[in-house]
Amino acid sequence: MTRKSPQNQEVETTGHSWDGIEELNNPLPKWWLYTLYVTIVWAFIYALAYPAWPGLRGASAGFLGFSTRGEVAGDIARFEALNASIDSALAAADLTEITPGSDLYTYALNAGHSVFLNNCAQCHGAGAAGNVGYPNLLDDDWLWGGTLADIQYSVTHGVRNTDDADARYSQMPKFGADGILEDAQIAQVVNYVLQISGQDFDAGLARAGAAVFEDNCTACHGADGTGMRAFGAPDLTDAIWLYGGDAVTLTDSVTNARFGVMPAMGLRLSSAEVNAVVTYVHAQGGGE
Structure with missing residues (x-):
């Protein structure tokens, strides 16, 4: 009896046929199947290990306790600890006495740029050139004054907001809407x-x-x-x-009339952050 080689063995069909062409039921290679099984098991373990499954009040925590927010919070805390001494010095400093070129001044500029991009650029623009209704901080035309002390007060207390009792406040009459002028x-x-x-x-x-x-x-x-x-x-x-x-x-x-409002950033930022962004804004060319 002659033995058929694997190439000559008949392969069962799946029973599906299109235009006279039958679909053969060739088994998948073992290595491919084992790889598939391993990836399924790996995906299941991964889903249990890390936050993955949505719930009514949040995703599953995962048995490893990993959290990207936790990692970021840890990095922030670490850098805050490293900068604690210079932040304290900046918070307590008289801004008029910080010498350009000094370590504290350089730190204030770099930190102030970061604070500005995170808190001020949305209105004043990334380059501080302002937008319609939001002042340009690069020129020497200041509504409330452009000295370090003036800018510090404006940043700390804001303008025409209802959150800070010391906010700068003024109101232009609605000369037409209120019938003051024809x-x-x-x-x-x-x-x-x-x-x-x-x-x-x-x-x-x-x-x-x-x-x-x-x-x-x-x-x-x-x-x-x-x-x-x-x-x-x-x-x-x-x-x-x-x-x-x-x-x-x-x-x-x-x-x-116009009634622009600026938040009281002193309620959101630390004293060091306020002084940093004040130093940065003043150094952009428009400070007096």
């Missing part, structure tokens, strides 16, 4: 502001607007329109505008 008067004062800021204006409206400005605006913006930092009132004679200086935007500002 539309014609608003057009006049807008043209006067266009005139003093060096833009195209209607001379007749601007002449009438000078009187409207004197009666309603000088208390905050000053007789010459250069602003008053005590009230956070902007200079209306330059080309720097927080919301825009064209006729349409100025009309909206006079009619409905």
Whole structure:
């Protein structure tokens, strides 16, 4: 009796056929099956070892107790311990006496940049150049003052927020919405502001607007329109505008007023972090 070689042995079919072509029931290689079984067992063990299974109040913890958040928290705690002494020095320092080039100044700049990106860049931009409604921190045009002490106060207490009783506060009247001025008067004062800021204006409206400005605006913006930092009132004679200086935007500002709010970062940040970000902002070129 001749023995058929494995190549000549008939292979059973699965019973499936397409267009006369039958599907053979060839067994998978043993090594492939064993590899599959091992990966299944490994996946099951992995799912039990690490956080994986969702529940009503969170995922399973895993018997290894691993947590990416825990690792990050541990790294943060480790670096905080390493920087504890210099953080204490920065928190207690008189910012005006920190010498540029010193270790404390260099640390403050680097730490301040990190604090700025995490807490301030969302409004003022990653490069601190500001956005519409959010001041540019690179120039020398400051609503509330640009000295280290001024910036420190603004960062610590914020502006027009309800969380800090010491927040800087001022409010521009809604001259149009509240019926303080008529539309014609608003057009006049807008043209006067266009005139003093060096833009195209209607001379007749601007002449009438000078009187409207004197009666309603000088208390905050000053007789010459250069602003008053005590009230956070902007200079209306330059080309720097927080919301825009064209006729349409100025009309909206006079009619409905503006009411920008800045959080009290002193409630979120440590004293060292506040001093670090103040040093960083002041060093960007706009600090006085």
